[in-house]
Amino acid sequence: MQIGARLRRMREDKGVSRAEAGDVIRGSASKMSRLELGRHGFKVRDVLDLLTHYGVDDEDERRSFLELVRDAKKPGWWQTYGDVVPNWFEQYLGLEQSASTVRSYEVQYVHGLLQTRDYARAVIGLEHHDEPYGGLERRVAVRMKRQEILHRPTGAATLWAVMDEAALRRPIGGPQTMRGQIEHLIAVSEGMANVKVQVLPFSAGGHVALGGPITIVRFAEHDIDDVVYLEQLTAARYPEGQEAVHYQKTMDLLGIRAARPGWTTSFLKGLLRDL
16 A cells, blocks of 8 residues: 555656556556555566656665565465455455554444454354354454554554444343453553543434444555445445545544543443443
């Protein structure tokens, strides 16, 4: 995505169309669009050809691009879990691991970055109930590994999680598992400055996001656009353009309508007493 964003800025500064840039790399305008959005890997030859076409002849700058290309080809840690991570989810894992901020709305479950091991095992087991124990535990390990982005010594990601009250009242894994999960959410909301948890209570009434979860990933690099991620049962969508703007506005509204973090902590403590 960094490579694509930088090349897009260069192309626009030079007044070159996507179709013309596509011709340079023996492709099409649509291929160039995918490359600039970070949806397709770059070949070294293509990057060098584009830099030449854009008039970039400084050797240090060209070398920095090639280093980015090589870094982009390095396998992520999740690729060692290829037996349990579906192809459609790999791209999101890469985005999440590179994020500076993750904003989300969850209607069914506690957000994956905030799940305890027991709760995650119960959630994953709903879909993979017939899987051998080893496979189930590897899926749980992936979910736990994802959470490390919130605990990095430097550059820890920020999480802003809005969860529907239904997600917290749904008894996943039984009372003991739910008690541990709620206790974890209280500890996180009180003890981690980079995590903000909000509950969208039933009293808020109906809202436009009842259809499913929404995730928006933001990056530290300002020239990379936010990515909207919509997870479905066996696939995912990445809305673009005005559709993406719609989901961003929806997330803003959910944050306004949801309870403030302080009230959310009080709600969680009340919920814990009721378990």
